[in-house]
Amino acid sequence: MILARVSGSVVSSVRADGIKGARYLLVEPCTPSGSGLSGGIVTLDPIGVSADEMVLVSQGSSTRQTEGTRDKPVDALIIGVVDMVQENKRLVFQK
Amino acid sequence: MILARVVGSVVSTAKEPRLEGIKFLLLEKIDVNTLQGKKDFVVAMDAVGSGEGEIVFYVGGSSSRQTETTAGKPSDATIIAIVDSYTVKGTRVYSKKETER
Numbered sequence: 001m002i003l004a005r006v007s008g009s010v011v012s013s014v015r016a017d018g019i020k021g022a023r024y025l026l027v028e029p030c031t032p033s034g035s036g037l038s039g040g041i042v043t044l045d046p047i048g049v050s051a052d053e054m055v056l057v058s059q060g061s062s063t064r065q066t067e068g069t070r071d072k073p074v075d076a077l078i079i080g081v082v083d084m085v086q087e088n089k090r091l092v093f094q095k
Numbered sequence: 096m097i098l099a100r101v102v103g104s105v106v107s108t109a110k111e112p113r114l115e116g117i118k119f120l121l122l123e124k125i126d127v128n129t130l131q132g133k134k135d136f137v138v139a140m141d142a143v144g145s146g147e148g149e150i151v152f153y154v155g156g157s158s159s160r161q162t163e164t165t166a167g168k169p170s171d172a173t174i175i176a177i178v179d180s181y182t183v184k185g186t187r188v189y190s191k192k193e194t195e196r
Contacts, residue, residue: 008127008183010098010152012176016142016162024096024152024176026127026183040127040183042096042152051185061157073142073154073161073175076096 003082004057005030006049010042017073025049025078027057032085033092043076044069054082054093096152098178099124101145105138113168120145120174122153128183139172140165150178150189 008026015022023045028036034054043057046068055078063069063077085093099122107119118141123132130150139153142164151174159165159173180190 008181008188010176010181011179012152013179014143014145014177016164016173016175018162026098026181040098042098044096064158064161071161073158073165073173074096075154075156075158 001056001058001079003030003032003034003085004028004041004043004055005034005036006051006053006055007036007040008051019044019068019072019074023048027055027076027078029057030054032087034085041076043078044074045078047078047081049078049081054085054095056080056082096154096175097124098127098150098152098181099137099139100130100132101147101149101151101174102132102136103147111169117141117164117168122151122172122174125150127181128188130189137172139174140168140170141174143174143177145174145177148194150181150191152176152178 004027007028010024103121105119124135142162
């Protein structure tokens with residue numbers, strides 16, 4: 001999994017994902033303390049995450065291992081909202 | 096999934112028989128903040144009927160076989176959505192309607 005910040009949202013009405021009411025968010029990979037790194041990934045959001053939150057993103061075929069994504073064409077999925085991150089015994093991020 | 100612009104198509108006649116009828120499109124990945132092409136290209140199978148100039152997102156790896164179009168096909172990149180619009184940090188970066196106007 002990677003840490004990322006929710007940076008935006010993507011709207012699409014013509015899709016081949018077979019997921020009703022799918023919500024796609026744009027996320028930007030970030031450091032453990034939450035600074036954005038460059039780049040953007042489109043992720044499926046089954047949780048209902050808010051803008052700018054730090055999230056845990058799973059990628060690859062493992063993203064199909066949830067109830068809502070089984071057998072669906074998904075390769076990036078938000079699996080959790082990050083409350084806090086500790087790095088070298090130091091709290092580097094807190095929601 | 097990755098945002099990209101459809102910049103062309105790829106035609107192949109001598110190919111794996113299973114690929115008959117599949118449309119291959121040439122995608123250029125974009126910088127999400129500026130919409131500029133990153134000179135990073137990928138050929139993707141099209142599951143949504145997208146066309147040149149459109150912003151789409153595609154799925155990679157084994158998940159790219161999970162559409163009706165690509166089930167059982169040797170795809171490692173499949174376009175699964177045509178983007179209507181997207182926003183970054185509250186600013187609308189792209190809107191298909193405005194682009195077509």
